[in-house]
Amino acid sequence: MRSLLAAVMMFTRLPLWRLVNVDKRYFADVIKFWPLVGFLTGATTGGVLWLAAQVLPLGVACVLAIIARILLTGALHEDGLADFFDGFGGGTSKEKILAIMKDSHIGCYGTIGLVLYFMLYYALLSSFDPAMIFPIVIAADCFSKLCTAVMINTLSYVRKEEESKTKVIYSKVRILIFVLVGAITMIPFFFLKDASFCWAVVPAILAAVALRFFFKAKIGGYTGDCCGASVLIIEQVFYLGVLVIWCRYQFLF
Template identity: 40%
Template sequence: MKQQLNLFFHALLFYSRIPAGKIDYSEENLTKAFRYFPLVGIIVGALGGGVFLLFQWILPMPVALVIAMTAMVLLTGAIHEDGLSDFFDGFGGGRDKERILSIMKESTIGAYGVISLILLFLLKFMLLLSIDSSHIMVVLIAAHASSRVLPVFMVNSSRYARTGDSKAMHTRRKTDMTTFLLALTFGLVPLIFIPWQIISIVIPLYAMIMILLKKYTEKKIDGFTGDVLGALQQFSELAFYLICIIIYHINQ
Protein backbone atom coordinates (compact mmCIF):
# COMPACT_ATOMS: atom_id res chain seq x y z
CA MET A 1 0.00 0.00 0.00
CA LYS A 2 2.83 2.40 0.82
CA GLN A 3 4.38 1.84 -2.61
CA GLN A 4 1.04 2.42 -4.33
CA LEU A 5 0.53 5.68 -2.43
CA ASN A 6 4.03 6.71 -3.48
CA LEU A 7 3.16 6.04 -7.13
CA PHE A 8 -0.15 7.90 -6.78
CA PHE A 9 1.68 10.90 -5.31
CA HIS A 10 4.12 10.72 -8.24
CA ALA A 11 1.13 11.01 -10.59
CA LEU A 12 -0.39 13.89 -8.64
CA LEU A 13 2.85 15.85 -8.53
CA PHE A 14 3.77 15.32 -12.18
CA TYR A 15 0.33 15.54 -13.83
CA SER A 16 -1.35 18.14 -11.62
CA ARG A 17 -0.72 20.95 -9.17
CA ILE A 18 -2.66 19.19 -6.41
CA PRO A 19 -0.52 19.07 -3.24
CA ALA A 20 0.79 15.59 -2.41
CA GLY A 21 2.98 14.06 0.25
CA LYS A 22 6.68 13.36 0.04
CA ILE A 23 7.67 10.87 -2.62
CA ASP A 24 10.48 8.41 -3.12
CA TYR A 25 11.26 9.71 -6.60
CA SER A 26 12.78 7.68 -9.38
CA GLU A 27 12.27 7.59 -13.13
CA GLU A 28 11.04 4.01 -12.83
CA ASN A 29 8.43 5.06 -10.26
CA LEU A 30 7.27 7.89 -12.51
CA THR A 31 6.76 5.41 -15.34
CA LYS A 32 4.76 3.14 -13.04
CA ALA A 33 2.75 6.19 -11.93
CA PHE A 34 1.08 6.07 -15.34
CA ARG A 35 -1.33 3.60 -13.72
CA TYR A 36 -2.86 6.53 -11.83
CA PHE A 37 -2.81 9.01 -14.72
CA PRO A 38 -6.53 8.45 -15.53
CA LEU A 39 -7.33 8.59 -11.80
CA VAL A 40 -5.84 12.09 -11.77
CA GLY A 41 -8.22 12.80 -14.65
CA ILE A 42 -11.16 11.59 -12.54
CA ILE A 43 -10.11 13.93 -9.73
CA VAL A 44 -9.64 16.91 -12.07
CA GLY A 45 -12.97 16.25 -13.82
CA ALA A 46 -14.81 15.83 -10.52
CA LEU A 47 -13.37 19.01 -9.04
CA GLY A 48 -14.09 20.92 -12.25
CA GLY A 49 -17.63 19.57 -12.29
CA GLY A 50 -18.07 20.48 -8.64
CA VAL A 51 -16.94 24.06 -9.33
CA PHE A 52 -19.41 24.25 -12.21
CA LEU A 53 -22.32 23.00 -10.11
CA LEU A 54 -21.45 25.40 -7.31
CA PHE A 55 -21.28 28.50 -9.47
CA GLN A 56 -24.25 27.48 -11.60
CA TRP A 57 -26.47 28.19 -8.60
CA ILE A 58 -25.57 31.87 -8.61
CA LEU A 59 -24.26 32.62 -12.13
CA PRO A 60 -25.35 31.99 -15.73
CA MET A 61 -24.17 28.69 -17.22
CA PRO A 62 -21.57 30.25 -19.59
CA VAL A 63 -19.89 32.05 -16.70
CA ALA A 64 -19.95 28.93 -14.52
CA LEU A 65 -18.34 26.97 -17.36
CA VAL A 66 -15.54 29.51 -17.77
CA ILE A 67 -14.83 29.37 -14.03
CA ALA A 68 -14.85 25.55 -14.10
CA MET A 69 -12.50 25.45 -17.11
CA THR A 70 -10.19 27.89 -15.36
CA ALA A 71 -10.21 25.75 -12.22
CA MET A 72 -9.26 22.63 -14.21
CA VAL A 73 -6.41 24.44 -15.95
CA LEU A 74 -5.11 25.59 -12.58
CA LEU A 75 -5.44 22.04 -11.20
CA THR A 76 -3.32 20.56 -13.99
CA GLY A 77 -0.94 23.48 -14.40
CA ALA A 78 -2.00 23.50 -18.08
CA ILE A 79 0.45 20.65 -18.69
CA HIS A 80 -1.58 19.13 -21.52
CA GLU A 81 -2.57 22.46 -23.07
CA ASP A 82 1.12 23.40 -23.05
CA GLY A 83 1.87 20.15 -24.86
CA LEU A 84 -0.75 20.95 -27.49
CA SER A 85 0.65 24.43 -28.14
CA ASP A 86 4.21 23.09 -28.38
CA PHE A 87 2.98 20.35 -30.73
CA PHE A 88 1.49 22.89 -33.15
CA ASP A 89 4.50 25.19 -32.89
CA GLY A 90 6.90 22.32 -33.58
CA PHE A 91 5.08 20.54 -36.36
CA GLY A 92 3.77 23.78 -37.84
CA GLY A 93 7.12 25.55 -37.95
CA GLY A 94 9.66 22.72 -38.26
CA ARG A 95 10.75 21.15 -41.51
CA ASP A 96 12.75 18.20 -40.21
CA LYS A 97 13.03 16.12 -37.05
CA GLU A 98 15.81 18.15 -35.45
CA ARG A 99 14.03 21.46 -36.01
CA ILE A 100 10.65 20.16 -34.83
CA LEU A 101 12.15 18.78 -31.62
CA SER A 102 14.11 21.99 -31.06
CA ILE A 103 11.03 24.21 -31.45
CA MET A 104 8.95 22.05 -29.11
CA LYS A 105 11.64 22.34 -26.43
CA GLU A 106 11.77 26.14 -26.57
CA SER A 107 10.24 27.98 -23.61
CA THR A 108 8.61 30.62 -25.83
CA ILE A 109 5.34 30.15 -27.67
CA GLY A 110 4.87 30.91 -31.36
CA ALA A 111 1.93 31.90 -33.55
CA TYR A 112 0.84 28.30 -34.15
CA GLY A 113 0.80 27.65 -30.43
CA VAL A 114 -1.17 30.80 -29.60
CA ILE A 115 -3.76 30.11 -32.28
CA SER A 116 -4.11 26.47 -31.19
CA LEU A 117 -4.78 27.50 -27.59
CA ILE A 118 -7.36 30.10 -28.59
CA LEU A 119 -9.18 27.56 -30.74
CA LEU A 120 -8.84 24.86 -28.08
CA PHE A 121 -10.49 26.86 -25.31
CA LEU A 122 -13.09 28.27 -27.68
CA LEU A 123 -14.01 24.76 -28.82
CA LYS A 124 -14.11 23.39 -25.28
CA PHE A 125 -16.33 26.23 -24.14
CA MET A 126 -18.75 25.93 -27.07
CA LEU A 127 -18.90 22.13 -26.86
CA LEU A 128 -19.53 22.08 -23.10
CA LEU A 129 -22.05 24.91 -23.43
CA SER A 130 -24.00 22.70 -25.85
CA ILE A 131 -24.30 19.90 -23.26
CA ASP A 132 -27.18 19.99 -20.79
CA SER A 133 -25.97 21.20 -17.41
CA SER A 134 -27.29 18.03 -15.73
CA HIS A 135 -24.72 15.99 -17.71
CA ILE A 136 -21.69 18.23 -17.19
CA MET A 137 -20.33 16.48 -14.10
CA VAL A 138 -20.32 12.94 -15.55
CA VAL A 139 -19.10 14.16 -18.94
CA LEU A 140 -16.13 16.00 -17.43
CA ILE A 141 -15.13 13.02 -15.29
CA ALA A 142 -15.48 10.51 -18.13
CA ALA A 143 -13.71 12.73 -20.67
CA HIS A 144 -10.77 13.55 -18.44
CA ALA A 145 -10.34 9.93 -17.32
CA SER A 146 -10.75 8.13 -20.65
CA SER A 147 -8.69 10.62 -22.68
CA ARG A 148 -5.72 9.98 -20.37
CA VAL A 149 -5.65 6.31 -21.35
CA LEU A 150 -4.56 7.16 -24.89
CA PRO A 151 -1.08 8.44 -23.91
CA VAL A 152 -0.49 5.16 -22.06
CA PHE A 153 -1.31 3.28 -25.27
CA MET A 154 1.04 5.58 -27.21
CA VAL A 155 3.92 5.00 -24.79
CA ASN A 156 3.54 1.24 -25.18
CA SER A 157 3.03 1.17 -28.95
CA SER A 158 5.53 3.78 -30.19
CA ARG A 159 8.97 5.05 -29.17
CA TYR A 160 10.34 8.15 -27.51
CA ALA A 161 11.83 10.47 -30.11
CA ARG A 162 14.25 12.50 -28.01
CA THR A 163 17.74 11.70 -26.81
CA GLY A 164 19.34 13.29 -23.78
CA ASP A 165 17.60 14.89 -20.82
CA SER A 166 13.98 16.03 -20.98
CA LYS A 167 10.96 16.39 -18.69
CA ALA A 168 9.29 13.32 -20.19
CA MET A 169 12.26 10.94 -20.11
CA HIS A 170 10.21 8.44 -18.09
CA THR A 171 8.09 7.82 -21.19
CA ARG A 172 11.07 6.12 -22.84
CA ARG A 173 10.12 3.03 -20.85
CA LYS A 174 7.21 0.79 -21.73
CA THR A 175 4.85 0.32 -18.81
CA ASP A 176 4.45 -3.05 -17.11
CA MET A 177 1.20 -4.98 -17.56
CA THR A 178 -0.10 -4.04 -14.09
CA THR A 179 0.33 -0.35 -14.85
CA PHE A 180 -1.34 -0.70 -18.23
CA LEU A 181 -4.35 -2.62 -16.88
CA LEU A 182 -4.86 -0.28 -13.92
CA ALA A 183 -4.70 2.78 -16.20
CA LEU A 184 -7.22 1.14 -18.53
CA THR A 185 -9.51 0.34 -15.60
CA PHE A 186 -9.43 3.86 -14.14
CA GLY A 187 -10.04 5.26 -17.62
CA LEU A 188 -13.00 3.03 -18.46
CA VAL A 189 -14.88 2.85 -15.12
CA PRO A 190 -16.41 6.38 -15.43
CA LEU A 191 -17.89 5.35 -18.79
CA ILE A 192 -20.41 3.25 -16.83
CA PHE A 193 -22.36 6.47 -16.29
CA ILE A 194 -22.28 7.44 -19.98
CA PRO A 195 -24.89 6.24 -22.53
CA TRP A 196 -23.72 3.16 -24.44
CA GLN A 197 -24.25 4.94 -27.76
CA ILE A 198 -21.55 7.44 -26.83
CA ILE A 199 -19.14 4.71 -25.74
CA SER A 200 -19.69 2.73 -28.96
CA ILE A 201 -18.55 5.73 -31.00
CA VAL A 202 -15.95 7.24 -28.70
CA ILE A 203 -13.78 4.13 -28.35
CA PRO A 204 -13.31 3.60 -32.13
CA LEU A 205 -12.81 7.37 -32.54
CA TYR A 206 -10.13 7.34 -29.83
CA ALA A 207 -8.38 4.49 -31.65
CA MET A 208 -8.50 6.39 -34.94
CA ILE A 209 -7.10 9.57 -33.38
CA MET A 210 -4.23 7.70 -31.76
CA ILE A 211 -3.38 5.67 -34.86
CA LEU A 212 -3.37 8.73 -37.12
CA LEU A 213 -1.30 10.80 -34.69
CA LYS A 214 1.09 7.90 -34.14
CA LYS A 215 1.65 7.44 -37.88
CA TYR A 216 2.10 11.17 -38.40
CA THR A 217 4.61 11.70 -35.57
CA GLU A 218 6.57 8.56 -36.41
CA LYS A 219 6.87 9.80 -39.97
CA LYS A 220 7.99 13.27 -38.87
CA ILE A 221 10.14 12.63 -35.78
CA ASP A 222 10.39 8.83 -35.53
CA GLY A 223 8.17 8.61 -32.48
CA PHE A 224 6.55 10.74 -29.80
CA THR A 225 7.48 13.30 -27.14
CA GLY A 226 5.77 14.50 -23.98
CA ASP A 227 4.19 17.29 -26.03
CA VAL A 228 2.72 14.77 -28.46
CA LEU A 229 1.18 12.90 -25.52
CA GLY A 230 -0.33 16.15 -24.25
CA ALA A 231 -1.77 16.91 -27.67
CA LEU A 232 -3.19 13.38 -27.89
CA GLN A 233 -5.01 13.84 -24.57
CA GLN A 234 -6.47 17.16 -25.68
CA PHE A 235 -7.60 15.86 -29.08
CA SER A 236 -9.30 12.92 -27.37
CA GLU A 237 -11.01 15.10 -24.78
CA LEU A 238 -12.45 17.33 -27.51
CA ALA A 239 -13.64 14.28 -29.43
CA PHE A 240 -15.45 13.00 -26.34
CA TYR A 241 -17.35 16.28 -25.89
CA LEU A 242 -18.30 16.33 -29.58
CA ILE A 243 -19.75 12.81 -29.53
CA CYS A 244 -21.65 13.59 -26.32
CA ILE A 245 -23.34 16.55 -28.02
CA ILE A 246 -24.36 14.48 -31.02
CA ILE A 247 -25.76 11.54 -29.03
CA TYR A 248 -27.47 13.61 -26.33
CA HIS A 249 -29.10 15.67 -29.08
CA ILE A 250 -30.32 12.54 -30.92
CA ASN A 251 -31.71 11.04 -27.69
CA GLN A 252 -33.71 14.14 -26.80
Protein backbone atom coordinates in the same frame (compact mmCIF):
# COMPACT_ATOMS: atom_id res chain seq x y z
CA MET B 1 1.32 3.46 -4.15
CA ARG B 2 4.46 5.57 -4.54
CA SER B 3 4.05 5.55 -8.32
CA LEU B 4 0.45 6.76 -7.96
CA LEU B 5 1.61 9.60 -5.72
CA ALA B 6 4.31 10.38 -8.27
CA ALA B 7 1.66 10.52 -11.01
CA VAL B 8 -0.43 13.00 -9.01
CA MET B 9 2.69 15.08 -8.32
CA MET B 10 3.72 15.10 -11.97
CA PHE B 11 0.34 15.83 -13.55
CA THR B 12 -1.11 18.26 -10.99
CA ARG B 13 0.08 21.16 -8.88
CA LEU B 14 -1.03 19.61 -5.59
CA PRO B 15 1.86 20.10 -3.09
CA LEU B 16 2.10 16.45 -2.07
CA TRP B 17 5.88 16.81 -2.00
CA ARG B 18 5.43 18.66 1.29
CA LEU B 19 3.82 15.61 2.84
CA VAL B 20 5.74 12.69 1.33
CA ASN B 21 9.08 12.17 -0.35
CA VAL B 22 8.92 10.13 -3.57
CA ASP B 23 12.12 8.85 -5.13
CA LYS B 24 12.81 9.81 -8.75
CA ARG B 25 12.60 6.20 -9.95
CA TYR B 26 8.87 6.14 -9.26
CA PHE B 27 8.25 8.99 -11.70
CA ALA B 28 9.38 6.77 -14.59
CA ASP B 29 6.49 4.46 -13.73
CA VAL B 30 3.66 7.02 -13.68
CA ILE B 31 2.25 6.31 -17.13
CA LYS B 32 0.13 3.40 -15.89
CA PHE B 33 -1.52 5.64 -13.27
CA TRP B 34 -1.98 8.62 -15.59
CA PRO B 35 -5.60 7.66 -16.47
CA LEU B 36 -6.46 7.45 -12.77
CA VAL B 37 -5.32 11.05 -12.28
CA GLY B 38 -8.17 11.85 -14.66
CA PHE B 39 -10.62 11.11 -11.84
CA LEU B 40 -9.09 13.99 -9.89
CA THR B 41 -8.81 16.50 -12.73
CA GLY B 42 -12.13 15.45 -14.24
CA ALA B 43 -14.00 15.62 -10.93
CA THR B 44 -12.56 19.07 -10.30
CA THR B 45 -13.55 20.37 -13.72
CA GLY B 46 -16.98 18.77 -13.74
CA GLY B 47 -17.65 19.60 -10.10
CA VAL B 48 -16.85 23.28 -10.48
CA LEU B 49 -18.98 23.44 -13.63
CA TRP B 50 -21.97 21.77 -12.00
CA LEU B 51 -21.77 23.78 -8.78
CA ALA B 52 -21.23 27.10 -10.54
CA ALA B 53 -24.11 26.38 -12.94
CA GLN B 54 -26.48 26.23 -9.94
CA VAL B 55 -26.05 29.95 -9.28
CA LEU B 56 -24.47 31.39 -12.44
CA PRO B 57 -25.15 31.37 -16.18
CA LEU B 58 -23.82 28.25 -17.90
CA GLY B 59 -21.24 30.20 -19.93
CA VAL B 60 -19.67 31.65 -16.79
CA ALA B 61 -19.72 28.21 -15.11
CA CYS B 62 -17.83 26.73 -18.09
CA VAL B 63 -15.13 29.39 -17.90
CA LEU B 64 -14.72 28.83 -14.16
CA ALA B 65 -14.45 25.08 -14.73
CA ILE B 66 -11.72 25.57 -17.32
CA ILE B 67 -9.85 27.93 -14.99
CA ALA B 68 -10.12 25.38 -12.16
CA ARG B 69 -8.54 22.66 -14.30
CA ILE B 70 -5.75 24.97 -15.45
CA LEU B 71 -4.99 25.90 -11.84
CA LEU B 72 -4.98 22.23 -10.81
CA THR B 73 -2.72 21.05 -13.65
CA GLY B 74 -0.60 24.16 -14.08
CA ALA B 75 -1.62 24.20 -17.78
CA LEU B 76 0.74 21.26 -18.27
CA HIS B 77 -1.12 19.78 -21.24
CA GLU B 78 -2.00 23.18 -22.72
CA ASP B 79 1.70 24.03 -22.78
CA GLY B 80 2.32 20.81 -24.68
CA LEU B 81 -0.50 21.61 -27.10
CA ALA B 82 0.99 25.02 -27.89
CA ASP B 83 4.43 23.49 -28.51
CA PHE B 84 2.81 20.78 -30.62
CA PHE B 85 1.17 23.32 -32.91
CA ASP B 86 4.33 25.40 -33.14
CA GLY B 87 6.57 22.41 -33.81
CA PHE B 88 4.50 20.52 -36.33
CA GLY B 89 3.07 23.68 -37.84
CA GLY B 90 6.41 25.39 -38.43
CA GLY B 91 8.86 22.49 -38.66
CA THR B 92 9.72 20.88 -41.98
CA SER B 93 12.02 18.14 -40.65
CA LYS B 94 12.37 16.04 -37.51
CA GLU B 95 15.26 18.16 -36.25
CA LYS B 96 13.40 21.42 -36.87
CA ILE B 97 10.19 20.15 -35.25
CA LEU B 98 12.04 19.03 -32.11
CA ALA B 99 14.00 22.29 -31.94
CA ILE B 100 10.84 24.40 -32.17
CA MET B 101 9.03 22.34 -29.53
CA LYS B 102 12.04 22.68 -27.24
CA ASP B 103 11.86 26.49 -27.48
CA SER B 104 9.96 27.90 -24.49
CA HIS B 105 8.60 30.84 -26.52
CA ILE B 106 5.15 30.49 -28.06
CA GLY B 107 4.76 31.20 -31.76
CA CYS B 108 1.95 32.03 -34.15
CA TYR B 109 0.80 28.44 -34.62
CA GLY B 110 0.79 27.80 -30.88
CA THR B 111 -1.18 30.97 -30.15
CA ILE B 112 -3.79 30.25 -32.80
CA GLY B 113 -3.99 26.62 -31.70
CA LEU B 114 -4.64 27.51 -28.05
CA VAL B 115 -7.27 30.12 -28.97
CA LEU B 116 -9.12 27.63 -31.17
CA TYR B 117 -8.76 24.91 -28.53
CA PHE B 118 -10.26 27.00 -25.74
CA MET B 119 -13.04 28.23 -28.03
CA LEU B 120 -13.95 24.65 -28.89
CA TYR B 121 -13.61 23.49 -25.28
CA TYR B 122 -15.92 26.24 -24.05
CA ALA B 123 -18.43 25.59 -26.84
CA LEU B 124 -18.51 21.86 -26.11
CA LEU B 125 -18.92 22.21 -22.34
CA SER B 126 -21.64 24.85 -22.73
CA SER B 127 -23.58 22.61 -25.14
CA PHE B 128 -24.47 20.02 -22.51
CA ASP B 129 -27.14 20.05 -19.84
CA PRO B 130 -25.34 20.84 -16.52
CA ALA B 131 -27.28 18.01 -14.89
CA MET B 132 -25.53 15.43 -17.09
CA ILE B 133 -22.08 17.01 -17.48
CA PHE B 134 -20.31 15.63 -14.39
CA PRO B 135 -19.85 11.98 -15.50
CA ILE B 136 -19.15 13.08 -19.10
CA VAL B 137 -16.24 15.28 -18.02
CA ILE B 138 -14.72 12.55 -15.84
CA ALA B 139 -15.16 9.93 -18.58
CA ALA B 140 -13.55 12.24 -21.16
CA ASP B 141 -10.62 13.09 -18.89
CA CYS B 142 -9.87 9.50 -17.86
CA PHE B 143 -10.37 7.97 -21.29
CA SER B 144 -8.24 10.54 -23.13
CA LYS B 145 -5.39 9.90 -20.71
CA LEU B 146 -5.82 6.14 -21.11
CA CYS B 147 -5.68 6.39 -24.91
CA THR B 148 -2.60 8.60 -24.74
CA ALA B 149 -0.84 6.33 -22.26
CA VAL B 150 -1.46 3.25 -24.42
CA MET B 151 -0.41 5.16 -27.54
CA ILE B 152 2.93 6.40 -26.23
CA ASN B 153 3.60 2.98 -24.71
CA THR B 154 3.96 1.75 -28.31
CA LEU B 155 6.39 4.53 -29.29
CA SER B 156 9.95 5.44 -28.41
CA TYR B 157 10.93 8.67 -26.70
CA VAL B 158 12.85 10.71 -29.26
CA ARG B 159 14.89 12.90 -26.92
CA LYS B 160 17.58 12.11 -24.39
CA GLU B 161 16.50 11.92 -20.74
CA GLU B 162 18.37 15.11 -19.82
CA GLU B 163 16.53 16.97 -22.60
CA SER B 164 13.15 16.05 -21.19
CA LYS B 165 11.23 18.81 -19.39
CA THR B 166 10.52 16.42 -16.53
CA LYS B 167 13.95 14.73 -16.76
CA VAL B 168 12.12 11.40 -16.87
CA ILE B 169 11.56 8.79 -19.58
CA TYR B 170 8.45 6.68 -19.00
CA SER B 171 8.93 2.96 -18.48
CA LYS B 172 7.04 0.55 -20.71
CA VAL B 173 3.87 -0.91 -19.23
CA ARG B 174 2.52 -4.42 -19.69
CA ILE B 175 -0.78 -4.73 -21.54
CA LEU B 176 -2.40 -6.50 -18.57
CA ILE B 177 -1.80 -3.40 -16.43
CA PHE B 178 -3.51 -1.20 -19.01
CA VAL B 179 -6.44 -3.63 -19.11
CA LEU B 180 -6.87 -3.35 -15.33
CA VAL B 181 -6.48 0.44 -15.32
CA GLY B 182 -8.78 0.69 -18.33
CA ALA B 183 -11.47 -1.24 -16.47
CA ILE B 184 -11.30 1.30 -13.64
CA THR B 185 -11.50 4.25 -16.03
CA MET B 186 -14.73 2.77 -17.44
CA ILE B 187 -16.55 3.43 -14.15
CA PRO B 188 -17.78 6.95 -15.14
CA PHE B 189 -19.40 5.47 -18.26
CA PHE B 190 -21.93 3.66 -16.07
CA PHE B 191 -23.25 7.05 -14.92
CA LEU B 192 -23.77 8.59 -18.34
CA LYS B 193 -27.28 9.70 -19.23
CA ASP B 194 -27.57 7.15 -22.01
CA ALA B 195 -25.56 4.04 -22.86
CA SER B 196 -25.29 5.21 -26.47
CA PHE B 197 -22.83 7.89 -25.31
CA CYS B 198 -20.28 5.09 -24.94
CA TRP B 199 -19.98 5.07 -28.73
CA ALA B 200 -17.98 8.29 -28.37
CA VAL B 201 -14.96 6.14 -27.51
CA VAL B 202 -14.77 5.03 -31.16
CA PRO B 203 -13.73 8.39 -32.67
CA ALA B 204 -11.49 9.00 -29.64
CA ILE B 205 -9.64 5.72 -30.26
CA LEU B 206 -9.37 6.51 -33.98
CA ALA B 207 -7.90 9.91 -33.09
CA ALA B 208 -5.32 8.22 -30.86
CA VAL B 209 -4.38 5.79 -33.64
CA ALA B 210 -4.07 8.66 -36.12
CA LEU B 211 -1.87 10.65 -33.76
CA ARG B 212 0.28 7.60 -33.12
CA PHE B 213 1.02 7.13 -36.82
CA PHE B 214 1.47 10.88 -37.30
CA PHE B 215 4.12 11.09 -34.58
CA LYS B 216 5.84 7.98 -35.88
CA ALA B 217 5.97 9.35 -39.42
CA LYS B 218 7.06 12.87 -38.48
CA ILE B 219 9.57 12.40 -35.66
CA GLY B 220 9.89 8.66 -35.16
CA GLY B 221 8.30 8.61 -31.70
CA TYR B 222 6.96 10.96 -29.06
CA THR B 223 7.96 13.82 -26.77
CA GLY B 224 6.34 15.18 -23.61
CA ASP B 225 4.63 17.85 -25.71
CA CYS B 226 3.12 15.14 -27.90
CA CYS B 227 1.67 13.54 -24.75
CA GLY B 228 0.03 16.73 -23.54
CA ALA B 229 -1.33 17.61 -26.97
CA SER B 230 -2.71 14.10 -27.48
CA VAL B 231 -4.65 14.17 -24.21
CA LEU B 232 -6.42 17.39 -25.15
CA ILE B 233 -7.05 16.46 -28.77
CA ILE B 234 -8.45 13.02 -27.91
CA GLU B 235 -10.56 14.55 -25.15
CA GLN B 236 -12.12 17.06 -27.54
CA VAL B 237 -12.83 14.33 -30.07
CA PHE B 238 -14.58 12.37 -27.32
CA TYR B 239 -16.69 15.42 -26.43
CA LEU B 240 -17.58 15.90 -30.09
CA GLY B 241 -18.66 12.27 -30.30
CA VAL B 242 -20.87 12.61 -27.23
CA LEU B 243 -22.35 15.85 -28.57
CA VAL B 244 -23.23 14.27 -31.92
CA ILE B 245 -24.99 11.43 -30.08
CA TRP B 246 -26.67 13.91 -27.71
CA CYS B 247 -27.98 16.04 -30.59
CA ARG B 248 -29.35 12.94 -32.30
CA TYR B 249 -30.91 11.86 -28.98
CA GLN B 250 -32.58 15.27 -28.62
CA PHE B 251 -33.84 15.11 -32.20
CA LEU B 252 -35.39 11.69 -31.73
CA PHE B 253 -36.94 12.39 -28.35
